[in-house]
Amino acid sequence: MAEVATSATPDQLLVVIDPSARRADGESVRIAKDVLSGGAAHTKVCLPDSPEEFARVLRRRGARRPVVIGDDRALVRAVALLHRQRELDACALSVVPVGPVLGLARSLGLPTGAVAAARAVLDGAVRRLDLLVDDSDGVVLGAVVIPPLTAREAAGREEAAGEGPRGAGAESGAAPVHPWLRTCQSLVRTLAAARPARGAAAPGGGGPARLRVEVDGVTLIGLDRAVGSVTVTPGSGGLAEVEVRPASADTSPLRARGRTVTVSGAHFRYRADAVVSGPVRTRTWTVREAAWGLTLPG
Incomplete structure (x- = not known):
């Protein structure tokens, strides 16, 4: 987190109230709106009903300082639009912060009470924060998490691996396999992989993946080792914090810091802030130092 850049002062505010906040906690929205209107010289309140209208309102803010009343998804949407x-x-x-998803807001240091958060808007200070930008121009404010494979994904990969040349009857000396038989075999393998062993936990916790993780062009872990999970967070000074947990429980996590992080390998999904994306075969995240400003309590 960068040092304080400029002081926020009560001025002209554009208060954008996300629909999810209105549905989740209308009373907190009303309280925040009253505090902001009472403390600023001029306040314009907008209630967009769709993401398109949200974008249009933010784009036409003029000289007004935008204030978003909403949860993590509304915050990420606003930063992505400005980016x-x-x-x-x-x-x-x-x-x-108002709404059902507030983990990112808390991690950034935003108060989650309506009065305290509105007072921070009026009396706080702008701090410049690092940002992760991926190779599809998506933004990440908090963290990227690549979790373990789900049981269904693991079964699908085993099935795909088993239906190579052998499944097609291409191996020397192998008898051709009829398509209907391959379908039955595929179904049996999928059901067997998804069914937990006696006394084992139900599927959903996932299994290991084969991923290559590179930090500033240097391989942190390769495809020869199974990966349990990967976490990438914007740190400080323009560097990302990377943690790779190998699949083996008795192996210590691998950690590194760098400006560019690339994950590649088999198709994988990832969670960036509150949004799940993928599957993709490769993704690169680059740190933008002090790329965006957020008003925080002084």
């Missing part, structure tokens, strides 16, 4: 418009440098965000 795509290439206006993150010139526009600091203020947020009153």
Whole structure:
């Protein structure tokens, strides 16, 4: 987290209330709106009903300072919009966290009470924070997590591996396999992989994946070792913190810091802040130092 850049002062506010906040906790929305209206010289309140309207309101903010009342998803949406418009440098965000998903807001240091959060908007200070940007121009404020494979994904990969040349009857001396038989074999393998052994935990916790993780071009872990999970978070000073947990429980996690992190291998899904993306075969995240501003309690 960078040092304080500029002080926030009560001025012209554009208060954008996300629909999820209105549905989840209308009373907190009302309290926050009253505190902001009472403390700022001029306040314009907007209630967009769709992501498109949310984007249009933010784009037409003019000289007003945007304040988002909503949860983590609304915050990420606002940062992503400003990033795509290439206006993150010139526009600091203020947020009153209201809604069902607030883990990111808490981790960033935002108060989660309506009054405290609204007072922080009026009396706090803008801090510049690092940002992760991926190779599809997506943004990550908190963390990227690649979890273990689900049982279904693991079964699918075993099935795909088993239906190579042998399944096609291409191995020398192997008898051809009829398509209907391959279908039956595939179904049996999938059911067997998804069914837990007696006394074992139900599927869903997942299994190991084969992924290559590179930090600034240096391989942290290769495809020859099974990976339990991968976590990438924007740290400080323009460097990302990377942690790779090998599949073996008795092996210590691997850690590194760098500006660019690339994960590749078999198709994998990942969670960036509150959104699950994928499957993809490769993804690269690059740190943008002090890329965006957030008003935090002074």
